[in-house]
Amino acid sequence: MTPGSSSDLTSATTSAAQHHPTSGRERAEEHLATLPDDAVWVWSDGSAEGGVSAGGIGALITLPSGEEHELRAPAGRICSSTRAELVAIRGALEMLLRLEGGLAESPVIVCADSQAALATLASGAGSQATALGAAVWRLLLALTDGGRRVFMQWIPAHCGIPGNERADVLAKEASSLSQDAVPTDVRSMVKAVGRSATKAWRRSWPDSFFKTIMGDRMPMPVLLESRDEAVNVHQLRAGHWSRSQSYLHRIGRRPERDCPQCSDLACPAARCLVCREGPDTPEHVLLRCPCLAGARLRLLGNIRPDPTQLRDGGAVAALSRGYLSHQQPLGYGRP
Structure with missing residues (x-):
């Protein structure tokens, strides 16, 4: 395919990014072997610690002569994984244009393992919402000026493809470089502020059964x-x-002759109707009530499971159904 316009290059980017989305090394190498033999190969990769900080980029450029050039550079103290990938592509294309003056006729194959970055570029030059995306497209159009073919090829990460592995090593090395001179874009800053505020909010959650289960x-x-x-x-x-008797008694929905309403969990009116061993709080129902020991063993592998296993909503639903089925013969199946 010889892209002669931005729309042609958009099509090339889209098809490349979506090609073999679930293939492993063998299928990827099988497809790469169908691409032009006389091409300039560009392997790019981005790295970000936790996907949010200490960005680094790496790229390996192999010319048709076999000559190789490496690139490693920081991508920003605050940097998402997708941004790092796009910065890596931009840096690799800039290096390629400097190496050959943009005049070579060999096709260019840009290999990247980020579907998010390639999908961003696939939307087209006029649809880029960031200066970074627009900059990458300017470089792509500069490379295709005169009819040169450029392939944007997605490849699976960490499956042993040599070019991708070398770019990955370079990117990780670059993430430890000084970030002081690397600017941070507004979008990354806004997202970082949002992440920080969310973490602070979650850390401030009061101690509760919910926090015991979910953590943060x-x-x-x-x-x-x-x-x-x-x-x-x-x-x-x-x-x-x-549905618990302890809750209904506390709000006055289950009054008894000796105690019409109270919040004391030791009150007889708050006891579990099934086992009578304690108040039927959610902790008791899900983690301790003997009537559900078998169900907990089947669902969670332990009659006294770790509370974090209750993150499984399906297991909690099954336990609640089981508990209510034990209450029904007692005439308390519904509130």
Whole structure:
């Protein structure tokens, strides 16, 4: 394919980025072997610690003569993985243009293992929302000036492809370089502030049954057919279950002759109706009630599982169903 316009290059980028999205090393190398033999090969990679900081870029350029050139450079103290990948592509293309003055006729094959970066470029030159994306497209158009072919090729990461492995090593080495002179873009700064605020908010969560289960994580969506079951899951993990006798007694929905309402968990009115061994708090229902020992063993592998295993919404739903089924013969299946 000889791209003669920005729309042609967009098509080339899209098809390359989506080619063999799930292949391993063998399928990747099989496809790479179909590309032009006389090409300039560009292997680029970006690195960011935790995907958010200490960015580094690496690139390996191999000319048709066999001559190799390496690039390693920092990408910013605050830097996402996708940004690092795009900076790596930009740096590699800039080096290539400097090496040959942009006049060589050999096709160029740019190999990158970031589908996110390639998808960003695939939207086209006019659709770039960042200065970085626009800069990469200017370089791509400069390379294709005169009809030169440029292939943007996705490859799977960490599967032993030599060029990709060398670029990965270079990027990781570059992440330890000084970041003082590397500017940070506004988008990265805004995202960093948001991440920092979210972490601070999660660290400030009060001690609770929910925090014992989730730590500083947010729960995944609970996808169940019944809305009632989803409510049960959320309430049980939150530590306030509207089906528990202790909760209903505390709010006056389960008064008894000797105690119409109280918040004392030692009150007989708060006891578990099934085992009578303690108040039927969510902790008791999910982790301790003998009636669910078998269910916990089947679902979680232990009759006294670690609370973090309750992050599995499906397991919590099954335990709540089991507990309510034990209550039904007692006439307390529904509040």
